[in-house]
Each structure stands twice: as C-alpha cells, then as structure tokens.
Amino acid sequence: MSDVARLAGVSTATVSRVVNRRYGVSASTIEQVRAAIEQLGYESSLVATSLRSSRTNVLGLVTHSFQSYTAEVLKGVMDALSQSGFDLIIYANSDLYGTYSDGWEQRHLARLSGTLTDGCIVVTPSREVRSGTPVVVIDPARGSAVPSVTADNFAGATAVVEHLLGLGHQRIGFIAGRASLEAAWSREEGYRTALAQAGVPIDPRLIARGSFNPESAAPLARALLDRPDRPTAIFAASDGMALKTLEVAKGLGLDVPGDLSVAGFDNIPESALAEPGLTTVDQSMYRLGYEAARMLKSLVRGDWDGPGRLVLPTRLVVRGSTAAPGKCP
Structure with a gap:
C-alpha cells in the first residue's frame, strides 16, 4: 500500500x-x-x-515458466507445506520460453508480496529480487544476497567432466546456461576446472552459450557437431539442452554413445526415459523445493536460525549416453 x-x-x-x-x-x-x-x-x-488481515497464511511460488524442473521443485514445496497451515499460490508466465521485458520477477513479486502472500519462493530469477516480505530464491542470480537454496553446481559439473575424461574423452564440448545465474557460472567453472586439473587445454571453440532453454541448444549443438574437429563428448548445463543435443546428433546421423557421448545436469524424469538414457547430475530438485519452503516458513514466522544459503549435494547418474570415444571424426 x-x-x-x-x-x-x-x-x-x-x-x-x-x-x-x-x-x-x-x-x-x-x-x-x-x-x-x-x-x-x-x-x-x-x-x-x-x-x-496482516497475515494471509498463503505463500507464493514465482517462476518464469512451468516445465519438468519446476514441477519437481513444486513437489518438494508442497510436501514441506503439508499440514503447516500455509496454502500456496503459483504465479507463472503463460508464454513458455517466451521473450518479454526484463524484471519479470520483480513485477510478479509486487503483485503478490504483502498483499495476497506472506512470503514467496522465486525460481531461477534473472536478477536480484527485493520485497517487503520474506523471499527465498532457488538458484539465485550471481552476487545475490537474498536467502537461497541451490545445489553444489561446481561439484556436480566437475564430477560429470571427470567421468567423461575417465572414459578417455579429450575434446569435450560444453553448452552453458543463462549467464546471469550463479548455477550456470558454477557449472562452467566446474567444466573448466576438471579439464585444467587433468591437464587438458581448454578450447574456447568448444564452449557454446545457451540459455537453459532447450531450443537454444539446437543451433549450438549443430555448430559443434558440424566442425571438422568436432568434440567426442558434449556436456550440456541442463538436461533439457542435453536432450536437444541428443536429438540434433541423431538428426546428423551420429550414434550416441558410439560417435558422441552426451551428458546433462538436473536428472529430470525425461532423462531416464531418453534413448539412450541420459548420463546426468542429480541435483535433487525435489529437495531444492522442500528446503526452500522450509526456510520460507521459518522466515515468515521469524524463527529461522540457519544459514542464509543452503547448498545441497549433487550425485552423478551414469546411463547409456556416455561411453569411451568411438570413431574418429
């Protein structure tokens, strides 16, 4: 008001x-x-x-779009709120992967915070968010000071690249995520660190910059795979982009994993259903949602005594999309 x-x-x-x-x-x-x-x-x-009423006993969840990642997060949020006395309202943009002006997070928070809700969870905002009521961010923007929950993205990325190196791959391509997110930056740092520690030179021509939007990966994967010295493996910073890379590789007549190994990050349900199954990093999206809701409940009640940022462990999940290098390009 x-x-x-x-x-x-x-x-x-x-x-x-x-x-x-x-x-x-x-x-x-x-x-x-x-x-x-x-x-x-x-x-x-x-x-x-x-x-x-000064309190609504309603919490909000603000997200850019609804996809597999968000759905898994929501499961955790709902379980954490079960029998808590809090209801949940979800605010999502209806244009899946659409483009619209910057600052969507702040506009959505302005509509909800302190009016309909006592606090909000914001999923993967592109920038820092501000609110007069408690906010918890899942996968914050770089440099954010807002209470947040995130996975150990650096360790997860390092593990998957070490897995590829262990199979014998030396030319490992990387499709990065949205640069404004700390998660994207940490995953790229993990990629670079694993290569450096193995004594493998980092080739900037093998690094492509996507946006976590699966469609953004298609032209990037095609450009990497059209190279005469194409990579023998590609690590994409999200499962959505990795699955799109699988699709592009098959369209080019490449066998996965015979001609190309592909790995992702997230462990969304679709990764296990792909053919072949996608090697990935499980960041427990359910747990991200659960812990974010648990933190927000306590912040609203004024009894949170934990850290301002929770970092959850990750786990490498090896499936059929990765193997030792096969045919030479």
Whole structure:
C-alpha cells in the first residue's frame, strides 16, 4: 500500500478508498492511484485483501515458466507445506520460453508480496529480487544476497567432466546456461576446472552459450557437431539442452554413445526415459523445493536460525549416453 501511495503522491488511506471503491476521492486522484497500481503491478483485489488481515497464511511460488524442473521443485514445496497451515499460490508466465521485458520477477513479486502472500519462493530469477516480505530464491542470480537454496553446481559439473575424461574423452564440448545465474557460472567453472586439473587445454571453440532453454541448444549443438574437429563428448548445463543435443546428433546421423557421448545436469524424469538414457547430475530438485519452503516458513514466522544459503549435494547418474570415444571424426 505504501508503495502505491508514494508513487501516486497520496496517503495510504486514499489508496485504500480507491481500491475499495469508497466515496470521497476525486476522479483525477483515482486515475493517479490506478496508474500507480498498474505501474507497480498490483491488482486492486490483492491490495484489498491485505487490508483485511496482516497475515494471509498463503505463500507464493514465482517462476518464469512451468516445465519438468519446476514441477519437481513444486513437489518438494508442497510436501514441506503439508499440514503447516500455509496454502500456496503459483504465479507463472503463460508464454513458455517466451521473450518479454526484463524484471519479470520483480513485477510478479509486487503483485503478490504483502498483499495476497506472506512470503514467496522465486525460481531461477534473472536478477536480484527485493520485497517487503520474506523471499527465498532457488538458484539465485550471481552476487545475490537474498536467502537461497541451490545445489553444489561446481561439484556436480566437475564430477560429470571427470567421468567423461575417465572414459578417455579429450575434446569435450560444453553448452552453458543463462549467464546471469550463479548455477550456470558454477557449472562452467566446474567444466573448466576438471579439464585444467587433468591437464587438458581448454578450447574456447568448444564452449557454446545457451540459455537453459532447450531450443537454444539446437543451433549450438549443430555448430559443434558440424566442425571438422568436432568434440567426442558434449556436456550440456541442463538436461533439457542435453536432450536437444541428443536429438540434433541423431538428426546428423551420429550414434550416441558410439560417435558422441552426451551428458546433462538436473536428472529430470525425461532423462531416464531418453534413448539412450541420459548420463546426468542429480541435483535433487525435489529437495531444492522442500528446503526452500522450509526456510520460507521459518522466515515468515521469524524463527529461522540457519544459514542464509543452503547448498545441497549433487550425485552423478551414469546411463547409456556416455561411453569411451568411438570413431574418429
């Protein structure tokens, strides 16, 4: 309410009268308040809800889009909230992998925080988020100081590259994720560190920059595999991008893992169903959601005494998509 009042240049009492459609407010002032509500992303019904109670006993989950990763996270969130007295509202963009202006996380939080919800979980935001109510981030932006839960992305990436090196691969391509995310940066660092520790030179031409969007991996994988000195293995920073790499390789007539080994990161359900099954890193998406919800509940209640960031262990899952190098390119 105070944000709307400040932007509109009126009192919170005036904002209350406008959102509750009470008399005594001029037409010009109503327009000012409505414009402020629109600019900040508030919905009047949500603002009115917050006026009736200081606590809603509702938590929010804000995400860019709904996909396998988010669904697994949600399972953990729901289990953590079971019989807790908190309900959950989910706010997701309807345009899967669509492009829209930066700052989506902040706009969604403005609509929910302190109005309909007592606190929010934000999944993989592209930048730092701010809110007047507690927020916990899953996979934070680089440099974020907001309470967060993440996997040990560096250790997971190091393990999968060491696995490929152990099979005999020397030319290992890498398809990176969204650069603004700490997880993407840590996975690339793990890739680079594993190669350096094995004495394998890092070839910048084998590093391609995606966005975690599976479709972003298609042209990148094709460019790597069209090279005369193509890699014998590709590690993609997410399962979605790895599965797209499998698809591209098959379309080029390459056998996996005979001609090319492919590995991912996440261990989404589809990775086990692929043909061949995808070697990947299990970051326990369920646990990410569970721990984020557990932290948020305590922050809302004021009794959280744990660290500001929880880092969960990862586990290498070896399946049929990786093997010793086969035919020479």
